Amino acid sequence: MAAVTAGMVKELRELTGAGMMDCKKALAETDGDMDKAVEFLREKGLAAASKKAGRIAAEGVVTTVVSEDGKSGAIVEVNSETDFVAKNAQFQGYVADVVSQVLASEAKDMDAFMAESWISDSSLTVTQALSAQISVIGENMNIRRFERITTDGVVVDYIHGGGRIGVLIEAGAEVVNDAVKEALKNVAMQIAALNPKYVKRDEISQEFIDHETEILKVQAKNENPDKPDSILDKMIVGRLNKELKEFCLVDQAYVKDGDLTVGKYLEQVSKEVGGKVEVRKFVRFETGEGLEKKEENFAEEVAKQMQ
Secondary structure (H helix, E strand, O other): OOOOOHHHHHHHHHOOOOOOHHHHHHHOOOOHHHHHHHHHHHHHOOOOOOOOOOOOOOOEEEEEEEEOOOOOOEEEEEEOOOOHHHHHHHHHOOOOOHHHHHHHOOOOHHHHHHOEEEEEEEEEEEHHHHHHHHHOOOOEEEEEEEEEEEEOOOEEEEEOOOOOOEEEEEEEEEEOHHHHHHHHHHHHHHHHHHHHOEEOOHHOOOHHHHHHHHHHHHHHHHHHOOOOOOHHHHHHHHHHHHHHHHHEEEEEEEEOOOOHHHHHHHHHHHHHHHHOEEEEEEEEEEEEOOOOOOOOOOHHHHHHHHH
């Protein structure tokens, strides 16, 4: 059995909001498996429905770029060791070059991208240019992920928190004007804030629905052990529908007008501009999502540098 450390308990508490002893028990019951521990707590009704937010810890920045004609866009995450470097003008300038390269690139994966000639100096590959930046900045850096969208519709981007979260939206739009772009920017802000997983419900796999249903069944049975299965089944359907609304962009309550869903908001915009506007796809990157961060004592680090 894996040893349960204080760090693991702390991480599970941050992921779920459950109490320390409950987190310790969950980890012990699941042999230290973090994902299974989250599910264990959910089944006991001790954690909110997990959206797989990940272990957000690493520093760096997410940035985006959209072509002048609005037909293509790119998003990239570049990590650094410290927040200080992430805010550095040279680092941010380098990241801007990276996202420009992604927009122009035809690479399908990171290996192909890193082997390309560097946009600012064709004598270097992207890998070599990154190594040169690491030497200059004096801190480890990593181009972690990228995505590119090309469309016959329109692409809109949004950056939140100085690069903590970035969003690209691809939309079908029979009319493209400032009002449409503003509406899509509003939707991008919604995506940044509420982190939906899908555009609409028909994108959700049956496997995912079955998995969530099983968790909700155990949860409902634990909370209401004396209620008949017929009543529990109705409760589960209600809870599942509520959960799926949170996962699906068009079903979410629109943050700027709680009387509308995002889908109804876009229908309203479509009527106002005289042409249908619909989100086809979105990409949301959050800096450090899913990464572990090395914990260090700041005073000790300063002392090391002064020796």
